[in-house]
Amino acid sequence: MKIDFEAAVQFLRESDNFLLLTHRNPDGDAVGSLWALCRALRSIGKRVTFRLAGRVAENMLFAAEQPDDSFEPQCIVSVDLAEAHLLGEELFPVYGDRIDLNIDHHASNTFFAKKTLLNGNAAAAAVLVYQLYAPLGATLDKKAAEQLYIGVSTDTGCFRYHNTDADCLRTAAALVEAGVDNGEINRIIFETKSKAYVQFESLALNSMRMHFDGKCAVISLTQEMYAKTGVDESEIHMISALPRQIEGVLVGVTIKEKENGLCRVSLRTNEPVDASSIAKIFGGGGHKLAAGCDLNGGLRTATADLLKAIEATLKEYNLL
Amino acid sequence: MKIDFEAAVQFLRESDNFLLLTHRNPDGDAVGSLWALCRALRSIGKRVTFRLAGRVAENMLFAAEQPDDSFEPQCIVSVDLAEAHLLGEELFPVYGDRIDLNIDHHASNTFFAKKTLLNGNAAAAAVLVYQLYAPLGATLDKKAAEQLYIGVSTDTGCFRYHNTDADCLRTAAALVEAGVDNGEINRIIFETKSKAYVQFESLALNSMRMHFDGKCAVISLTQEMYAKTGVDESEIHMISALPRQIEGVLVGVTIKEKENGLCRVSLRTNEPVDASSIAKIFGGGGHKLAAGCDLNGGLRTATADLLKAIEATLKEYNLL
Numbered sequence: 329m330k331i332d333f334e335a336a337v338q339f340l341r342e343s344d345n346f347l348l349l350t351h352r353n354p355d356g357d358a359v360g361s362l363w364a365l366c367r368a369l370r371s372i373g374k375r376v377t378f379r380l381a382g383r384v385a386e387n388m389l390f391a392a393e394q395p396d397d398s399f400e401p402q403c404i405v406s407v408d409l410a411e412a413h414l415l416g417e418e419l420f421p422v423y424g425d426r427i428d429l430n431i432d433h434h435a436s437n438t439f440f441a442k443k444t445l446l447n448g449n450a451a452a453a454a455v456l457v458y459q460l461y462a463p464l465g466a467t468l469d470k471k472a473a474e475q476l477y478i479g480v481s482t483d484t485g486c487f488r489y490h491n492t493d494a495d496c497l498r499t500a501a502a503l504v505e506a507g508v509d510n511g512e513i514n515r516i517i518f519e520t521k522s523k524a525y526v527q528f529e530s531l532a533l534n535s536m537r538m539h540f541d542g543k544c545a546v547i548s549l550t551q552e553m554y555a556k557t558g559v560d561e562s563e564i565h566m567i568s569a570l571p572r573q574i575e576g577v578l579v580g581v582t583i584k585e586k587e588n589g590l591c592r593v594s595l596r597t598n599e600p601v602d603a604s605s606i607a608k609i610f611g612g613g614g615h616k617l618a619a620g621c622d623l624n625g626g627l628r629t630a631t632a633d634l635l636k637a638i639e640a641t642l643k644e645y646n647l648l
Numbered sequence: 649m650k651i652d653f654e655a656a657v658q659f660l661r662e663s664d665n666f667l668l669l670t671h672r673n674p675d676g677d678a679v680g681s682l683w684a685l686c687r688a689l690r691s692i693g694k695r696v697t698f699r700l701a702g703r704v705a706e707n708m709l710f711a712a713e714q715p716d717d718s719f720e721p722q723c724i725v726s727v728d729l730a731e732a733h734l735l736g737e738e739l740f741p742v743y744g745d746r747i748d749l750n751i752d753h754h755a756s757n758t759f760f761a762k763k764t765l766l767n768g769n770a771a772a773a774a775v776l777v778y779q780l781y782a783p784l785g786a787t788l789d790k791k792a793a794e795q796l797y798i799g800v801s802t803d804t805g806c807f808r809y810h811n812t813d814a815d816c817l818r819t820a821a822a823l824v825e826a827g828v829d830n831g832e833i834n835r836i837i838f839e840t841k842s843k844a845y846v847q848f849e850s851l852a853l854n855s856m857r858m859h860f861d862g863k864c865a866v867i868s869l870t871q872e873m874y875a876k877t878g879v880d881e882s883e884i885h886m887i888s889a890l891p892r893q894i895e896g897v898l899v900g901v902t903i904k905e906k907e908n909g910l911c912r913v914s915l916r917t918n919e920p921v922d923a924s925s926i927a928k929i930f931g932g933g934g935h936k937l938a939a940g941c942d943l944n945g946g947l948r949t950a951t952a953d954l955l956k957a958i959e960a961t962l963k964e965y966n967l968l
Contacts, residue, residue, distance in 0.1 A: 487807040487820075488838060490831025497821035500807075501814040511810025515918075518808060519893050523862065526853055526894055533850035538843065575842050598835075 329443055331429075336445040337463045339429055340369065340405075347401035348378035349423060350408050352416030356482025356517070359384050361407040361453040363393045364475035365431070368457070368466035375399050381416035385562065387516045391474045403428050406441065408453035410434035431456055451496035454479025458499050470507035477503045477513060486518050521563070528559040532567050532582075540648055544579040544638050545571035548627055551585050568594035578647065579606070579638050583623075583631060591623045591630035600645060609637050649763055651749075656765040657783040659749055660689065660725075667721035668698035669743060670728050672736030676802025676837070679704050681727040681773040683713040684795035685751070688777070688786035695719050701736035705882070707836050711794045723748050726761065728773035730754035751776050771816035774799025778819050790827035797823045797833060806838050841883070848879040852887050852902075860968055864899040864958050865891035868947055871905050888914035898967065899926070899958050903951060911943045911950035920965060929957050 331339070348366055350358040362378055369376045377396040384392070404427050409415065412424040430441035433456060435448030450456055454476045461468050480500055484492045487500065504510050521529075535548045547567060553559075564584070572580030580596040593610070596618050597603040603619035604612075610633075612621025623630035642648040651659070668686055670678040682698055689696045697716040704712070724747050729735065732744040750761035753776060755768030770776055774796045781788050800820055804812045807820065824830050841849075855868045867887060873879075884904070892900030900916040913930070916938050917923040923939035930953075932941025943950035962968040 487817075488831075488834045490835075492824075492830055492834075494821040494824040497807075497817050497824060501817035501821065504812075504814040504817060510812055511808075514808045514812075515810075519889075520895050521893050522895050523858065526856065526890070530850050530853035533846055533853070536846065542843065569839075570846070573839050573841050574846055575840050 330439065331443045331445055333445065333459065333463065336429065336431070336443070337460060339443060340374075340460070340464060341372075343403040343428070344374050345399050345402040346374060346376040347404045347423075348376065349404065349406040349415060349419060349427070350380070351410075351414040352419070353382040354380055354384060354408075356385070356388060357452045357454055357479040358408045359388060360391070360475045360477070360479030360482070361431070361457045363391060364454065364457050364472050364479070365405070365407055365460070366393045367469075367472045367475065368461055368464055371467040371469075371472075372465055377401060379419060381419050383562075387520065388478055390516075391471060391478055393475075405429045405431065407431045407457065408433070410436050411438045412440040431460075449493070451491045451493055452480045452483035454483070455496050455499050458502070468506050473503040473506035473508045474513065477508045477510060478517070481510075481514065482517065486514055521566075522560065524557045524559045525563040525566070528553060528557040528564070529567065529570075531557065533570065536571060538574075538577075539635060540639060540642055542574075542576045543642060543647060544581065544635070545574050545577045546581040546583065546631065546635075547571050548631065549582065549584045550627065568596060572596040572598060578642070579603075581634065581638070583627060583634070585627050589624055589626040591625075591627055593621050593623060593630070593634060595619045595621070601641065601647075606634075606637055606641055610634075650759065651763045651765055653765065653779065653783065656749065656751070656763070657780060659763060660780070660784060661692075663723040663748070664694050665719050665722040666694060666696040667724045667743075668696060669724065669726040669735060669739060669747070670700070671730075671734040672739070673702040674700055674704060674728075676705070676708060677772045677774055677799040678728045679708060680711070680795045680797070680799030680802070681751070681777045683711060684774060684777050684792050684799070685725070685727055685780070686713045687789075687792045687795065688781055688784055691787040691789075691792075692785055697721060699739060701739050707840065708798055710836075711791060711798055713795075725749045725751065727751045727777065728753070730756050731758045732760040751780075769813070771811045771813055772800045772803035774803070775816050775819050778822070788826050793823040793826035793828045794833065797828045797830060798837070801830075801834065802837065806834055841886075842880065844877045844879045845883040845886070848873060848877040848884070849887065849890075851877065853890065856891060858894075858897075859955060860959060860962055862894075862896045863962060863967060864901065864955070865894050865897045866901040866903065866951065866955070867891050868951065869902065869904045870947065888916060892916040892918060898962070899923075901954065901958070903947060903954070905947050909944055909946040909949075911945075911947060913941050913943060913950070913954060915939045915941070921961065921967075926954075926957055926961055930954075 348362050350362045366376045406427050413420050427441040429443045431445045433450035433453045437446050458476050531553045532547050537546050568582040578598050578601045582594040584592040595603040604614045607619035607621040610621040668682050670682045686696045726747050733740050747761040749763045751765045753770035753773045757766050778796045851873045852867050857866050888902040898918050898921045902914040904912040915923040924934045927939035927941040930941035
């Protein structure tokens with residue numbers, strides 16, 4: 329059942345002994361929203377604990393809350409969770425059909441929870457949690473504001489992506505007024521890279537090849553590059569943004585070599601090209617401007633197959 | 649004379665036949681503020697022209713206004729101008745001592761104009777120009793909002809730098825509501841690089857060497873790297889941000905090889921190291937976290953001299 333803000337506030341006020349959950353491998357918006365909801369409820373006298381499935385990025389731990397094992401949870405609330413199975417292998421079987429309230433911002437939300445507070449247009453779940461603070465009578469102290477800022481800033485690429493709307497900019501303004509040292513958090517989260525990553529990025533850029541009059545750029549990430557730099561898997565996702573950033577590129581491709589000839593492909597496009605339609609050819613999927621798929625047969629063959637599909641797509645759009 | 653908003657609005661309302669100026673080599677905030685002030689005044693029936701000294705970045709020209717040579721200017725207004733001589737060689741001798749009103753956000757402003765509207769805490773001059781719109785009764789249409797957004801976003805590194813305050817985030821929110829396609833402007837201004845620049849960045853990252861237990865990172869840009877990639881001088885400034893981004897780095901150095909053994913050095917530091925104190929040793933200067941200086945004797949000697957000074961500085965702070 330979809331409920332509105334008022335009903336969500338009433339439900340949270342009338343309940344106690346909360347267990348909070350979010351999606352596996354929690355990103356900044358997942359942990360930021362979860363910690364901030366935890367802090368809000370504790371500030372109005374509730375008992376709250378939570379469980380996280382997977383590691384939280386180290387550069388966000390400064391804003392962490394601690395779980396509380398001193399009581400038996402009675403009310404289960406999730407945040408930033410589009411589908412129940414995204415709880416992950418460990419938590420889904422236990423809690424998948426027991427969530428009392430889900431607070432989410434994914435337009436694709438499946439309404440798996442008993443109650444759902446959804447704003448499919450919100451840039452981040454943290455924007456919704458922020459909007460709960462005042463009606464709950466919760467205390468927005470500096471730490472709460474930091475947790476919410478992590479959510480809002482990471483889900484918008486620090487206010488750079490297309491989902492950055494007026495609401496989330498106003499939320500950020502309020503959080504800065506509540507004491508967030510946003511410049512310093514931005515430095516830690518968006519401006520800090522490991523030495524291994526920088527070496528890896530140099531190799532990745534060097535591997536880049538242009539095709540079809542510069543309309544397609546392909547970066548190839550080999551096992552050798554991983555081994556040589558020792559880069560951490562968690563940092564590699566930043567590479568896939570690079571090929572599309574080049575002037576004139578409509579299709580940016582990053583091909584990651586895995587074991588046994590498997591290649592994982594990330595596709596990022598600029599208007600008007602639809603990334604998901606290319607990914608679908610190979611059994612993958614995604615959004616219009618960002619999609620992914622897997623190919624077999626090793627880097628050479630996978631690249632050749634992919635380029636054929638991209639060429640056909642560009643021709644369809646009369647861009648070649 | 650320092651004046652307040654009310655007096656500035658009154659002055660602008662009572663004047664006409666404006667000439668607008670800004671600093672030479674105008675950046676996003678300079679042109680954004682100037683165009684937006686031009687548009688504001690024209691929207692309330694004033695005649696306005698302007699002069700720019702130096703090239704405007706191509707990716708901002710979509711929001712440009714056109715000068716108007718059909719009248720003789722009577723009232724000279726400058727924006728984003730900290731000192732009169734920053735008008736540049738061509739405009740300073742003509743207009744340096746004739747500016748009626750200067751609208752600025754540099755704390756270091758020298759009050760060279762007859763009247764100065766200054767907010768030294770504002771993130772961008774465009775924030776001040778935005779705040780003039782309502783009291784002037786000017787029309788904030790989509791194009792005006794785009795011009796102001798260029799100013800606010802570029803002076804804050806797209807809301808990433810330490811100067812990003814609540815005021816500028818709220819201004820951005822209002823501009824988005826006025827119709828700015830901020831995601832698309834961000835893509836064009838902050839996410840688009842030339843192929844030559846990407847090749848250059850790969851070589852630059854590859855040249856990076858770490859010193860003093862990873863507390864100092866040095867990138868060396870050689871004449872050969874310029875020649876090989878054909879990178880445009882205007883894109884190179886982005887390189888100097890890279891060394892400081894590496895985890896644990898306190899002093900990030902970029903050394904550019906010029907002609908005749910001259911080396912231009914950019915220093916970026918993290919707290920607590922003072923970049924300007926290192927630059928001063930070599931006759932340079934700047935701010936606490938960003939400074940610059942010139943050294944002679946070629947890349948090898950310049951690097952050695954600089955590293956000695958950095959080592960001594962790190963020891964002074966008991967960081968080595």
